[in-house]
Amino acid sequence: MSETVRTHLRVRASELVGRNWLNTGGKSLDLEALRGKIVLLDFWTFCCINCLHVLDELRPLEEKYSDVLVTVGVHSPKFEHEADPVALAAAVERYEIHHPVLDDPELETWKAYTARAWPTLVVIDPEGYIVAHLSGEGHADGLGVLIPELIAEHEARGTLHRGNGPYVAPEPTSGTLRFPGKALYLPSGRGSASASSASDAGAAADAGAAAGTWLVTDTGHHRVLELGTDFHTVLSTYGSGEKGHADGAAGIARFNEPQGLVLLPEDVAAKTGYDVVIADSVNHRLRGLSLADGSVTTLAGSGVQRLLETGPARVDEDAAGFTGRLGDHPLDVALSSPWDVVWSSKLNAVVIAMAGVHQIFSYEPLTGDVSILAGNGLEGLLDGPAHEAWFAQPSGLAEDADGNIWVADSETSALRKLVISDDGAVTVESAVGKGLFDFGFRDGEASEARLQHPLGVTVLPDGSVAIADTYNGAVRRYDPAAGTVSTLARGLAEPSDVIVDHTQVAGSEPLLVVVEANKHQLVYVPIPKEAQQVDEGAVQTHRPKSPVAPGLMELTVRFTAPTGQKLDDRWGDPTQMKISSTPPELLVSGAGTSVGLLRTLELSSDVPEGILHITARAAACDGPETEDGEIPDHAACHLYQQDWGIPVVLQADGDTDLVLDLRGMD
Numbered sequence: 077m078s079e080t081v082r083t084h085l086r087v088r089a090s091e092l093v094g095r096n097w098l099n100t101g102g103k104s105l106d107l108e109a110l111r112g113k114i115v116l117l118d119f120w121t122f123c124c125i126n127c128l129h130v131l132d133e134l135r136p137l138e139e140k141y142s143d144v145l146v147t148v149g150v151h152s153p154k155f156e157h158e159a160d161p162v163a164l165a166a167a168v169e170r171y172e173i174h175h176p177v178l179d180d181p182e183l184e185t186w187k188a189y190t191a192r193a194w195p196t197l198v199v200i201d202p203e204g205y206i207v208a209h210l211s212g213e214g215h216a217d218g219l220g221v222l223i224p225e226l227i228a229e230h231e232a233r234g235t236l237h238r239g240n241g242p243y244v245a246p247e248p249t250s251g252t253l254r255f256p257g258k259a260l261y262l263p264s265g266r267g268s269a270s271a272s273s274a275s276d277a278g279a280a281a282d283a284g285a286a287a288g289t290w291l292v293t294d295t296g297h298h299r300v301l302e303l304g305t306d307f308h309t310v311l312s313t314y315g316s317g318e319k320g321h322a323d324g325a326a327g328i329a330r331f332n333e334p335q336g337l338v339l340l341p342e343d344v345a346a347k348t349g350y351d352v353v354i355a356d357s358v359n360h361r362l363r364g365l366s367l368a369d370g371s372v373t374t375l376a377g378s379g380v381q382r383l384l385e386t387g388p389a390r391v392d393e394d395a396a397g398f399t400g401r402l403g404d405h406p407l408d409v410a411l412s413s414p415w416d417v418v419w420s421s422k423l424n425a426v427v428i429a430m431a432g433v434h435q436i437f438s439y440e441p442l443t444g445d446v447s448i449l450a451g452n453g454l455e456g457l458l459d460g461p462a463h464e465a466w467f468a469q470p471s472g473l474a475e476d477a478d479g480n481i482w483v484a485d486s487e488t489s490a491l492r493k494l495v496i497s498d499d500g501a502v503t504v505e506s507a508v509g510k511g512l513f514d515f516g517f518r519d520g521e522a523s524e525a526r527l528q529h530p531l532g533v534t535v536l537p538d539g540s541v542a543i544a545d546t547y548n549g550a551v552r553r554y555d556p557a558a559g560t561v562s563t564l565a566r567g568l569a570e571p572s573d574v575i576v577d578h579t580q581v582a583g584s585e586p587l588l589v590v591v592e593a594n595k596h597q598l599v600y601v602p603i604p605k606e607a608q609q610v611d612e613g614a615v616q617t618h619r620p621k622s623p624v625a626p627g628l629m630e631l632t633v634r635f636t637a638p639t640g641q642k643l644d645d646r647w648g649d650p651t652q653m654k655i656s657s658t659p660p661e662l663l664v665s666g667a668g669t670s671v672g673l674l675r676t677l678e679l680s681s682d683v684p685e686g687i688l689h690i691t692a693r694a695a696a697c698d699g700p701e702t703e704d705g706e707i708p709d710h711a712a713c714h715l716y717q718q719d720w721g722i723p724v725v726l727q728a729d730g731d732t733d734l735v736l737d738l739r740g741m742d
Contacts, residue, residue: 089115089200090188092148094180096161098168101244105148105176107204112237113146114226115200116219119191121154122167123487123529123547125413125431125469126213127195129381131171132358133216138175141223143238149177152186154194154617155489155515155529157547163570166594168246170255170296175243187620192736193720202230202237209737212718214383218638218739225639252310253596254296257335258355258416258532258573259589262289266339266351267302267311267367287579290589291352292598293334300334300354300365305579307598314370321359321379326370332358336416336473337365338426340441348441350375353426355414362406362414362428362439375439376406376446382433383412383715406444411437415471416532422479422496423449429470429483436462436470436483436494450494450502454654455719456689457488457511465504467492468512472532472544472573482541484530489515491533491543491554507541507554508561511658512721513687516614517548518561525561526614527552532573532591536603542588544571551590551601565601569594574601621723623730626681630733631655631666633673633692635716638739641696644713646706650695655688662686662724673738685725692738693717 089107097104107115118134120127138147149168153159158167159181168177180186189198189209197215199208199222208222230236267289289311290303299315313326320330336355345351350364350373361377403409412432420427420438427449428437435451450462451470458466470492472484481494490509494502508522516526530552532544541554542564550566551574565588573591577600586603633653637643644650649671657663666677673692697713718738724730 086205089198089204089206090185092117092150092178093184093188094150094178095182096179098165098177098179099173099244099246100176100242103242103244105178105242107200109242110146110148110200111204112202112235113241114141114144114202114223114230114236116145116147117150117185117189117198117200118147119150119152119186119189119194119196119198121152121158121194122164122171123155123158123469124194128171128358129213129413129432130195130197130215131173133213134219135174137216137219137223141227142241144227144236145223146241147175149173149175150180150185151177152180152183152191152194154513154619155547156615157528157549163547163594165246166249166255166570169249170593174245175241183619192722193718199226201226202235210739211720211737212716213381214714214716215638215739217641217714221639250296250596252308253292253294253301253598255593255596256572256591256598257293257295257333257593258337259293259575259591259598260291260337260339260352261575261578261589262291262302262339262367263578264288266342267291290598291337291339292591293337293354295333295335295593296596298331298333300331300337303598312370314365314372319358321356321361321374323363323373324371326372329372331356331363331372334363336414336418336429338417338419340419340426344424344441349373353417353439353441355417355428357413357415357431360411360413360432362411362417362426374407375441376409376444377411377414378408380410381412382410382430383717401445401447403446406439406446409446411446415469416473416484418473418475418481420475420479420481420496422498423500427473427475427481427494429473431469431471431486434467434469436467436481450504454689454691455487455512456658456721457485457490457492457506457509459492459504459506462494462502462504467504472530474533474535474541476535476541477539482533482535484533484543485509486529486531486546488512489527489529491527491530491541507556511687513617513619513723514614515547515617517545517550517612518614519552519563519611520560522554522559522561524614525554527561528615532571534574534576534588536576537586542574542576542603544574544590546570546572546593551588564588564603565590568592568599617723619723621685621725622734623727624679624724624734625728625730625732626679626726628732629666629677629679631675631677631690631736632733633690633736633738635673635692635694635738637694637696640699641714642699642707644695644697644707652693654691657689658687659683662688679724679726681726683726685723688720688722688724688734690720690722690736691717692720692736694738 302312322330415431456466468487528547577587664678
């Protein structure tokens with residue numbers, strides 16, 4: 077079928093129930109108040125990179141159809157910290173969400189709409205009936221067709237009401253910095269003040285240059301600042317502060333939520349003409365910054381989010397897998413939310429935490445080569461050879477004295493390590509962390525210790541590792557020699573990065589610099605001789621576990637191509653499922669990768685509970701079709717993908733089938 081078909085089965089939308097509403101001026105909303113509008117429910121959680129992608133996908137639709145479309149964000153938290161209303165309000169401000177948000181900490185509305193994954197979208201027509209249920213990213217084109225159809229249908233019936241929606245903007249809270257992301261120490265001689273490019277910053281600038289300075293991604297203001305050691309004196313500003321993408325001089329360049337940054341070795345910088353590589357997260361690009369003249373250059377990334385195919389699309393084992401070098405030119409390579417960068421002395425390359433596709437990439441400044449370094453694109457925690465490993469939104473990187481790379485793997489609340497051999501081979505190991513749904517605040521033996529969505533990591537002078545344990549509001553320390561975790565500091569407001577302070581004189585107390593994102597500041601934190609010991613327990617995500625029966629289970633993933641698209645069957649079945657479980661013994665049969673969106677699984681009666689990991693993909697291309705029904709040459713094609721981690725509990729009267737929507741229409 078080339079067109080989306082909506083059946084006449086009319087299912088009434090469930091009421092919106094939660095603790096509180098944001099972005100409504102203090103008013104509560106219900107579906108009756110929204111009658112006459114097309115309502116788009118966006119089930120999200122602010123830790124989820126895919127949810128952040130969807131926020132950006134929806135912005136053009138919200139602007140275009142502002143008089144008829146009301147988006148309602150239903151915040152259904154994964155982590156304990158995300159249930160904090162103060163943290164949610166900060167996230168709504170941070171991500172510039174301009175629609176009402178329902179705070180649903182008990183997942184009441186989530187369960188009423190049978191959501192099973194973040195993100196999930198549900199479309200409700202002006203009469204209050206569900207017309208579409210969509211999982212994952214990449215649905216903007218389909219919604220761009222569906223919304224005009226609903227407008228025409230309900231205008232003809234007299235059930236569409238045009239006019240302003242219920243959004244009310246909150247008061248801003250930030251100052252000079254707004255939700256800073258990452259920081260970088262610039263030693264004396266490398267900063268702009270040392271190069272006399274900061275113009276007239278006075279004595280404070282001179283003092284800062286003498287001791288070194290700090291480069292900070294002012295993420296919420298879409299720019300990069302150079303600060304003195306007091307963290308208040310602004311020495312240089314890079315970027316106009318206006319969201320977007322533009323190269324050029326410091327005052328005209330544009331970023332979009334920049335995050336990680338790394339200083340290149342001086343010999344490499346001399347050859348490339350830029351000093352700093354910046355992970356420009358929402359632009360899906362790497363940018364280069366010259367500290368001498370303040371100019372900004374795009375180094376890698378096409379600006380198209382990775383997994384959105386622009387040529388003939390095929391789904392096969394390597395679609396999101398380990399492929400080594402990517403493309404012939406770095407500006408043609410699609411990236412996805414690069415979150416942090418670090419220089420690898422062993423690889424002579426920039427290593428990139430590619431959060432949006434759960435992988436680790438590399439970029440070689442002297443050749444421009446972009447490669448997949450580790451991770452096969454599946455979301456979870458799995459160690460082993462680089463091409464077999466699973467990550468989950470890697471967000472922080474640091475190199476140790478042996479040339480290995482430590483990784484803050486945020487969605488598994490884990491500390492991981494890339495062990496790089498002398499010949500460049502990479503193996504992935506886990507030091508702390510259990511999996512996608514396990515987190516907490518517990519010190520002690522690393523095997524039992526727990527973190528909660530860490531975003532930053534650095535290596536301390538003694539070889540131990542400090543972790544910005546973001547959702548615990550803490551800085552933690554992992555000691556590889558002892559195999560233990562301790563707490564260095566707590567009471568911080570979402571620390572997003574941690575860096576060893578190199579500006580202190582010999583003999584003084586060692587300090588860490590912590591980027592305290594939700595207080596819009598950088599702070600010094602002492603490194604105590606004896607760390608605190610914390611045990612506030614281990615926690616699992618309180619998503620409801622689906623009761624399933626042991627034995628045979630029929631798994632179906634529903635996918636309907638959007639109007640104007642056709643499944644790309646030029647090379648056979650254009651759909652695929654990849655299935656595994658935690659523990660592996662949960663699946664007696666049915667695991668592995670094969671084409672099709674139907675699979676018979678066999679669940680063990682000897683395993684009381686576990687997690688089913690399911691990845692579904694489908695490829696479709698734009699029409700119109702040719703006379704023979706074939707997809708025309710050079711049609712734009714799209715890859716749809718969603719990962720589900722579904723907690724299940726085995727019981728005799730449980731379900732014997734499981735139906736998921738990659739793109740379902742009612």
